[in-house]
Amino acid sequence: MxxxxxxxxxxxxxxxxxxxxxxxxxxxxxxxxxxxxxxxxxxxxxxxxxxxxxxxxxxxxxxxxxxxxxxxxxxxxxxxxxxxxxxxxxxxxxxxxxxxxxxxxxxxxxxxxxxxxxxxxxxxxxxxxxxxxxxxxxxxxxxxxxxxxxxxxxxxxxxxxxxxxxxDPVAHQERIDANRTRKGAWCSRSKPGASVEGESAGVGSVFARIDEADVEAHREIIEDLANALAAHAGPVAEGDEPLPMDHWRAEAFAMLADPAAVLAFLRGEHPTDTPETDEAPAAPTPSPAPVASVVVHVSADAETGLLNPVARVEGMGPMLLSQVRDLLRRYAKVTVTPVIDLHAGRSVNGYEHPTDVKTRTELRTIGDVFPHATGTFTRTGRAPDHDHTVAYDKHGPPGQTGDHNDTPLRRHHHRAKTHAGYRVHQLGPDRWIWRTPHGLHRLVTTGGTTTITAGEFHALKALAMELAGDYAA
Known part of the structure; x- marks a missing residue:
């Protein structure tokens, strides 16, 4: 230019x-x-x-x-x-x-x-x-x-x-089997000169190749233990910065070397709490089975009714059904929740989006519906803001909150929509049209973001109220 x-x-x-x-x-x-x-x-x-x-x-x-x-x-x-x-x-x-x-x-x-x-x-x-x-x-x-x-x-x-x-599920199973023969765990050893190098002095590294189900189990226990350690540490001194969670995760991982200490800590027991007595210590009570919520997307063949051999597991990506079975086999009790019908709609009279509406919206969209957004909800673990596409009016008609009026956004995009002059209209449970402050127009669906003209935007805008009204229950 x-x-x-x-x-x-x-x-x-x-x-x-x-x-x-x-x-x-x-x-x-x-x-x-x-x-x-x-x-x-x-x-x-x-x-x-x-x-x-x-x-x-x-x-x-x-x-x-x-x-x-x-x-x-x-x-x-x-x-x-x-x-x-x-x-x-x-x-x-x-x-x-x-x-x-x-x-x-x-x-x-x-x-x-x-x-x-x-x-x-x-x-x-x-x-x-x-x-x-x-x-x-x-x-x-x-x-x-x-x-x-x-x-x-x-x-x-x-x-x-x-x-x-x-x-080719057979080839993928062969890849899984081959990788499982190469499992291992490696701990770093101090090398000459490491004690005077800034990032190596006093610390080491641990690397492991283990089954995916074991990775998830370790992730859960480390996260729970890290949160407990951070909470037990108490408030930081005035003027000091709190230690990051990565620090507490490292402390939790190190603590796993002494399982008895981990169990005692999670029960709230500390060395000073143990009375001096000649009696034998009581046998430890068994720890409760881990609890996890796993969302699995599966599809069936329209003609045979047989399940597709590949499922999409929220937060973990595509997996063979055999891998899903291995993942669930770790838990002593498995509760299967009802299948969520993403074609159903519901509306309520209150301001807050009900949990079932939020769940359906997040499963439909998978991620942020701001134009060209890349964030997915399950990868980061951070829940989106469920913004009313059309602002909620406490004096307005009933049924304003529901699948027909729900725009899931990351907080930054939510702030931009609210304060920076963006315009959005919802064409149903999984379609939105956007206009930016300086006149760019986009259509966002579960298939991604596409560019539309100003004329197309206004034509779709005219249909937005009718389409959304038809969808609301």
Missing amino acids: SSGPSETSPEQLLQAAEECLLEGRRVEVRKLDVLLAWADSFSGDPQDEPDAVPIRYGGPRLIALGGEGTPKVSDLALVEIAIARRESVFTTRRRLADAFDLRHRLPLVWAGLQDLRCETWVGNKVASMSRKLTLEQIFLVDVAVSEALDEAPARILQIAEAKIIEA
Whole structure:
């Protein structure tokens, strides 16, 4: 832009920001196009050329870089294009493998990248993750990921991960079994010079590879014990900063080396509480079984009624049903709560959103519904603010609070909506339209965020009240 910042309006700066984003994506796609065109020019067998140096003497040969169904390329031809790209041949090979997979194995995702729907690196990552699948298996991944390209990168990769597991559950079970044979725990040892280095003096590290169910069990006990230790520490001195929870988690982990001390501490027993007596100490009472709430999303085949072999576990991601069974087997008592019908709606007369409404909204949306937001509710463990899309009026009609008037937001986005001039209208339980203070318009659904025009915004706005009214019970 030729004009200085002081001469540029906020609307022009926003337009420039969008143009830069799309141009960056366009350039990245163009780089893949050029790389593919170069590979196509060297896809013939170099050994068929006159006077070709035999392979046994170091001559060029065809190599396969991508997954099943992708073409081969002359290996030595990639050296020169790597120079032009100013990167190593190894990096060029990896990028060409991704490009081959996108063009030949993930055509729907490739079309989405060419339409600039998401960052190219996301498509490259999906191609790399799914490389071992067959052409028949990868079709499932291509369809699901292409439909999700308007979502945040983390969500796209979660969907890709789930579909890769679903496409070949046998291979995933083999990965799990192989990893479980490589479990272990490692404790660092002091190295020469460590005692005078700032971050190494007096501390060590512990690293462990254990089953996922065991990780969750350790996470729970460490978190509970850390909170108890922090509470027992009492208030900090005036002027001092409280110790962070990471400190107390480390103390809790160290305390696990003495299980008896952990049990005594959690019962409120301390060395000074033990009376001097010749009587044998009473046998410790067994600790109660751990309690956990696990939300599992499963689907069934429409024709056979059989459960899909892959489930999505809130906070943990996609898992085989066998993994879910292993996770639940740890607990002596399992209570299955009723299935939540995400198609149902409910409204109440009070200001507060009922728990069942909050739960349905969070399960429908998965994360923050602010435009292009990336936060998910279960990954961080922090509950969202359930904001009334249309502000609550204590003198207004009944039924203002419910699925039809619930916008889940992180606190920062909630503050922006409330105080910074954003406008939002809800088109039902899982669709919102937004207008920013300087005139950007977005449609947010469970499939992600898409750009809409001002005309589309106003047309949808006219439908918002009618649609929301129909949904409210």
